[in-house]
Structures are given as structure tokens and as C-alpha cells.
Amino acid sequence: MSPGGFSCRHLTIVGLGLMGGSLALALRGVAGTITGVDPDEETRRYAVEHFIVDTATDDLKEGVKDADVVIMAAPVRVILGMIERRIGSYLRSNTLLIDIGSTKEDICEAMAQLPIGIQAIGGHPMTGKERSGVTASDPALYRGRPFVLCPTRRTTPAARLRALELIETLQAVPFEMDAIRHDRLVAAISHLPYLLSSALVATVAKEGENDATVWELAAGGFRDMSRLAGSDVEMMGDILSTNTQAVATLLALFRVQLAMLEAKLISRDDKEVTEFLRPAREVRLDWYAKYENGTK
Amino acid sequence: MSPGGFSCRHLTIVGLGLMGGSLALALRGVAGTITGVDPDEETRRYAVEHFIVDTATDDLKEGVKDADVVIMAAPVRVILGMIERRIGSYLRSNTLLIDIGSTKEDICEAMAQLPIGIQAIGGHPMTGKERSGVTASDPALYRGRPFVLCPTRRTTPAARLRALELIETLQAVPFEMDAIRHDRLVAAISHLPYLLSSALVATVAKEGENDATVWELAAGGFRDMSRLAGSDVEMMGDILSTNTQAVATLLALFRVQLAMLEAKLISRDDKEVTEFLRPAREVRLDWYAKYENGTK
Numbered sequence: 001m002s003p004g005g006f007s008c009r010h011l012t013i014v015g016l017g018l019m020g021g022s023l024a025l026a027l028r029g030v031a032g033t034i035t036g037v038d039p040d041e042e043t044r045r046y047a048v049e050h051f052i053v054d055t056a057t058d059d060l061k062e063g064v065k066d067a068d069v070v071i072m073a074a075p076v077r078v079i080l081g082m083i084e085r086r087i088g089s090y091l092r093s094n095t096l097l098i099d100i101g102s103t104k105e106d107i108c109e110a111m112a113q114l115p116i117g118i119q120a121i122g123g124h125p126m127t128g129k130e131r132s133g134v135t136a137s138d139p140a141l142y143r144g145r146p147f148v149l150c151p152t153r154r155t156t157p158a159a160r161l162r163a164l165e166l167i168e169t170l171q172a173v174p175f176e177m178d179a180i181r182h183d184r185l186v187a188a189i190s191h192l193p194y195l196l197s198s199a200l201v202a203t204v205a206k207e208g209e210n211d212a213t214v215w216e217l218a219a220g221g222f223r224d225m226s227r228l229a230g231s232d233v234e235m236m237g238d239i240l241s242t243n244t245q246a247v248a249t250l251l252a253l254f255r256v257q258l259a260m261l262e263a264k265l266i267s268r269d270d271k272e273v274t275e276f277l278r279p280a281r282e283v284r285l286d287w288y289a290k291y292e293n294g295t296k
Numbered sequence: 297m298s299p300g301g302f303s304c305r306h307l308t309i310v311g312l313g314l315m316g317g318s319l320a321l322a323l324r325g326v327a328g329t330i331t332g333v334d335p336d337e338e339t340r341r342y343a344v345e346h347f348i349v350d351t352a353t354d355d356l357k358e359g360v361k362d363a364d365v366v367i368m369a370a371p372v373r374v375i376l377g378m379i380e381r382r383i384g385s386y387l388r389s390n391t392l393l394i395d396i397g398s399t400k401e402d403i404c405e406a407m408a409q410l411p412i413g414i415q416a417i418g419g420h421p422m423t424g425k426e427r428s429g430v431t432a433s434d435p436a437l438y439r440g441r442p443f444v445l446c447p448t449r450r451t452t453p454a455a456r457l458r459a460l461e462l463i464e465t466l467q468a469v470p471f472e473m474d475a476i477r478h479d480r481l482v483a484a485i486s487h488l489p490y491l492l493s494s495a496l497v498a499t500v501a502k503e504g505e506n507d508a509t510v511w512e513l514a515a516g517g518f519r520d521m522s523r524l525a526g527s528d529v530e531m532m533g534d535i536l537s538t539n540t541q542a543v544a545t546l547l548a549l550f551r552v553q554l555a556m557l558e559a560k561l562i563s564r565d566d567k568e569v570t571e572f573l574r575p576a577r578e579v580r581l582d583w584y585a586k587y588e589n590g591t592k
Contacts, residue, residue, distance in 0.1 A: 126515040146513050175509065188503045189514040193521040196492050199554040201576040206549055207484045213471065215583055217442050218485040219422040223587060224520040225489040229580045233573045241566050251558055253502055258495040262547055265491075270537050277529045280497040284525045287511055291519060 006030050006165035008096075012037060012067035014060065014082065016047045018129055019100055020073030021137030024052045026170050028139070037063035043134045052137055061090045068092070069166075071123075072099040076107065076238040083110040083120075093117035096162055097154075100125055102186065102235075103242040104150045104179035112153035119159035122150035122179060124186070125172060132232070144294055147172035150179040173294075180246075187246035192254060194236055195247070197228035302326050302461035304392075308333060308363035310356065310378065312343045314425055315396055316369030317433030320348045322466050324435070333359035339430045348433055357386045364388070365462075367419075368395040372403065372534040379406040379416075389413035392458050393450075396421055398482065398531075399538040400446045400475035408449035415455035418446035418475060420482070421468060428528070440590055443468035446475040469590075483542035488550055490532055491543070493524035 011031035013020045016038040024034050024047070036053035037060055038044050044056035057063045064070050064087065072079045072087075079101045091097065097120040101107050104122045111120035127145040129136055147167045151160065160176075167174045177185075204222070208214045240247060264272040307327035309316045312334040320330050320343070332349035333356055334340050340352035353359045360366050360383065368375045368383075375397045387393065393416040397403050400418045407416035423441040425432055443463045447456060456472075463470045473481075500518070504510045536543060560568040 126513050128516055145515065148513065173512075175513065177509070181507070185503075185507060185510050185513055188500050188510055189518045192499065193496060193517050195554070195557060196496060197521065198573050198576040199550060199557055200489060200492060201580050202553040202557075202572070203488065203546065203550045204484050205576070205579050206553070207481075207546070211477070211481060213473070214481045214484055215586075216469075217422050217444065217471065217481055218583065218587065219441065220424055221489050221524050222485045223584065224523050225493065226580045226583070227520050228517050229573075229576045230584065231577070233570050233577050236573060237566055237570045240561055240569060241564065244561055244564060248558065248562060250499065250503070251554070254495060254499045257498040257502070258491070258547070261491060261495055261498075262544065265536055265540055266544060268537065268540060270533055273536060274529050274533045276498070277494050277525075277532060280494040280501070280525045281527070281529050283501050284497050284522045287514065287522070288519065288526065290511075291514065 006162065006169040008032065008069040010035065010067045010069070012064045012070045013053070014038075014063065014070065014072045015074035015078070016040075016043050016053070016056070016134045017073060018132045018134070018136045018138075018141070019125070019127075020071070021047060021052050021134040022139060022141035023071055023073060023100075023170075025137050025139035026142060027166075030169055031069070035063050035067065038134075046134050050137075052134065060086060064090050064095075065092070067095060069096045069162075070098070072097070072101070074101070075235045076101040076103050076242050078238075079107055080110055080242075083107065083114065088114045088118060091118050094119060096159055097121070098123045098163055098166070102190070102239045104148075104182045106242045108150050108152045108179040114154050116154075118154055119156055119162075120152050120154035121159055121163050122152060122182075123163065124148040124150070124182060125170075127172075142167075142170035142172040145172055146175055148175045148177060148182050150177060150182050152179075183243050184246045184249070187243055187250045191240060191243060191247045192250045194228045194231060195240075195251065196254070197226055201226050201229040302458065302465040304328065304365040306331065306363045306365070308360045308366045309349070310334075310359065310366065310368045311370035311374070312336075312339050312349070312352070312430045313369065314428045314430070314432045314434075314437070315421070315423075316367070317343060317348050317430040318435060318437035319367055319369060319396075319466075321433050321435035322438060323462075326465055327365070331359050331363065334430075342430050346433075348430065356382060360386050360391075361388070363391060365392045365458075366394070368393070368397070370397070371531045372397040372399050372538050374534075375403055376406055376538075379403065379410065384410045384414060387414055390415060392455055393417070394419045394459055394462070398486070398535045400444075400478045402538045404446050404448045404475040410450050412450075414450055415452055415458075416448050416450035417455055417459050418448060418478075419459065420444040420446070420478060421466075423468075438463075438466035438468040441468050442471055444471045444473060444478050446473060446478050448475075479539050480542045480545070483539055483546045487536060487539060487543045488546040490524045490527060491536075491547065492550070493522055497522050497525040 036056040332352040
């Protein structure tokens, strides 16, 4: 038996990227059969040849029709498209359908419209890696990391328990909350940071038009602050466009903080400046100590 | 002979932190004697016991009076205080005086007032480490990294050449520019990123007052974007207060970029959003490939 007590007859993972491939590896021992659905032939071949999945197809209907558990591991708009247009009619009744898209409100609303009998629940594991794609698959990707579950109108108590068992099997840390709360929290810790990173790079690029030496002097601080700007633009565009309101709210909160800090700087009141910076530093050090401990 | 052809009879390094300790280690073979000046007894003992310096003292006059090369490796305001109040009268004529403070305009202006005969030049190596303090000293810290030199009214051609030789001995990459240009460039790549990081942490802290779960969900993206907020507050306060104008200019440029991005988001024009994000991504990936190559 697996640590979480989760098992299934036929698991289908739609989308064999880093997240989907890692799910397949982590659930290898608890699923009778694993099928992968992916549009990319090279990805499918790699996943089968490396025993990440048992079978692979580019046909969604073919891939999910016999499954008792389906996990959609694709960009948010792709997941939305599947739920709204096709997957409901392909699934057997009582199939557990989980998605791991990065925003949850639109997806959970779409799930609520699925045929009665489909057990649908929204999910979002807070994990990742520098590298992406099926070749980066890692069975430990979810271990010790938060995995948020957002109930939908199609989530029965049994579906919820099964999803929790799946998370336990992944050795992830479950959090349950409604989709709106989820989207607000990730706006703060994920989408706002991404926007700041992109706007910083755009600012330095403007500066670089006048003085290209700026690129040669940039070092570790800029490296860290610009990393998120290197994220996949289509994926992030999907995320932002399905979370515009929360992102706008967080941007407004951020602007207030930045304006406060700037006002203190410009008034040249060094004590006021450090009184702003010090609690931010302490909060960051406290958080990081816990985070580092949790990811060990 | 060292690779850079630099040598001196008696090198004194004022400030035995990570930067000063690493300079001492890197210049071990090319200096007859190395003296360290530091107010902290524990630091001095460590530096002597680990052969980072030959002798150590907490007395600035005592430490620098016999030196032919003095490097000030301290926070900006400490360096300014030394130049403005004391060090000029302690140094022998013809001593090469270099500082490695993070902002250059105020320091180079102060250096211009030093007694004629002192060979003073501003410096700023763009390097660092997660760990700080003398115990993190590393002779390779400067290798392959930019080292900016800013001339002052007290920089003779001979002093400039000697400083360039020193940089070559460190295996760092020299850049020469005036102090105002330096301060503007580091405002873009270092001070603005720090302010954004601190304001981001302050924003998430505000969010955390309403929903503390935000801290439990924060992951790798937040980790990178918040790292700079964990910097030493006094040191950063010094830096910001000696570069307020350039920092304010860069903040204004940043605000324009962020406002443009936000406007595109709110108008829900996905194509416009990705057209902003895509060049930022490309610029970041290009820069990072070169940066990573340079630091190998």
C-alpha cells in the first residue's frame, strides 16, 4: 500500500510536462495503468520509453474514456477548453477529475457545469523546477510542497477524500480553500512577483538603450529578481488573464507600499527608511527559515 | 609575479567583512605585509588565526600609517566618515587609496578633498555571496566579476594603472566610468531591485495580516523575489541615502513600465500583455546566458 492509501485502476494524465510527468512517476506504484495524453509526439515517445506512462495518445477521448482518475496538467486555458467543450462527455460516470491549473476560480466554475456523476475538484500544487518538460520529470517534485484543493459543485465528500489520499501519496501538504481565496493568495506570492520581475527587466532594458553597460554590471541581485521574467509567456498570460481582478488588487497594495518607501527615501529620513526595511527583512528571514526547513 | 603585475610592500584593508577578507586572500601573494583594520575583536582574531592578514588592529591610524596601498572595504557612510575626518592625515604621501563602497559619487567627491599626494580612486566590485563576514572570505570572490573604477581629482595616471593591475591580479573585469554614471547604473540593477523586493515582502506581509496561509503557500518564485529584502538594512540604508536621486529616477521609470503592463492587463487584451512580457523574457534569457557563462 502507498503512504496515502490512494489507488486507482486506470489513471490518465492529460499534459506530460514537468508537472504531469512527475505526477505519473510519483503515482507509478498505486495506479494499475497510467495513460498520458499529449499533443507532442516526441513527448509521448519519451514518456513511454522511460516508463513514465504505460500508454500515450494525442486523442483526449481515447485517453480518458477508460480512466477512473483523470488529472489535467496543462495551462489554464487548455484546461478550461477541455472542461467547457469536451471532457464531460468522454468520462465515465464517477470518474475523479482533478486539474492542477495555476488559477482556480474560472476552472472550478467550469467544473460546476460538468455532467452530474463526474467527481471534479480543483487542485494547485505549489511546486516547480528551473527546467520544464517531460524530461525533467521527478517523482519527488511534490514532496513536502503545498497542494491546494478547491471544491466545486461537483465535489462529493468521497471525491474530496480521494483527492486528499492522492496528495498524501505524493507526500505533499494539503490545503483546502475556496477558489477565490486561492486566486487572491497566489496573486500575492506568484503573479505579483512575476509582474514585478517583468517590469524590472523592461525598466533595465530601457536603461540599456541609453547605456548598454548596465547589462555587463548586472549581478546576483538582478539575476534573482529577473528570473521569473524568463517564465513561459503564454502560460503566464493565461494565468494573468484568469486572475485579473486579484492581480489588480495586489498591484494596488504593492503601489502603496512602494510609494511609502519612496516618500521616506525622498524625504531623506534615514531612520524612517530603515524602519520600513527592517520589518520586511525580519519577515523574510523568518519565512525563509521555515521554507528552507520544509523543502529539505 | 602575479597575473596582473600588481605588487605592494604593505597592504592595509580597512573592514574585514566578506569583501575585505576575500581581497586579503586574493592578494596574499603580491603584498609584502597585509594589515587588517576592524573594530570587532573576534573578526580580527579570526583573520589573523586563519592567515587572512598578517596583523590586525582596531586603530585606523596605526593600521594605515605604514601602508603603501589602503583599501577601504566598509559600508558607504563609514568610508565617507574616514575620508572626511581622518584618513588623509594618517596616510603617507603617494599611498594608493581605493574604496569599494557601493555608491561612488559622494565618496569620489570626498576623495577629491584629500591632501595632494594621496592617490585616491573609487572602486566597486560587482560581486557577493549569500553568507557575509570574514568567515565567508573567498580568494575567488572577484574572479570573472566586474570591478568598476571611478577616477577622482586625486587619481593620477599612475594610480589608475596600479588600480587596473590590482583588478587584473584579482582576475576581475575592469570598467572605468565617472561616479555619476556608476551610481545611475547600480540604481537600475541593484538598488531598484532591492526596493522592489522589500516592497513586495511588505505587501505580502499586509496580505498575511488578513490571511496568514499566504506564507505557507509561498514557494520558489517568492523566495527569489524576496531574497534581497533580507539584506543588511543599515548597509542598504547607507547605499540608498547616498544615491537618492538616481534611485528616484529609476523608480519613476519602473512605475511607467508597471503601469503600462497593468493597463494592458486590465483592458484584458491578452495579445498586448504577451507583447509586453515576451521581449522582457527574451532580454532576460539572453542576459542570463551571458552572465552564467561569465561566472563559470
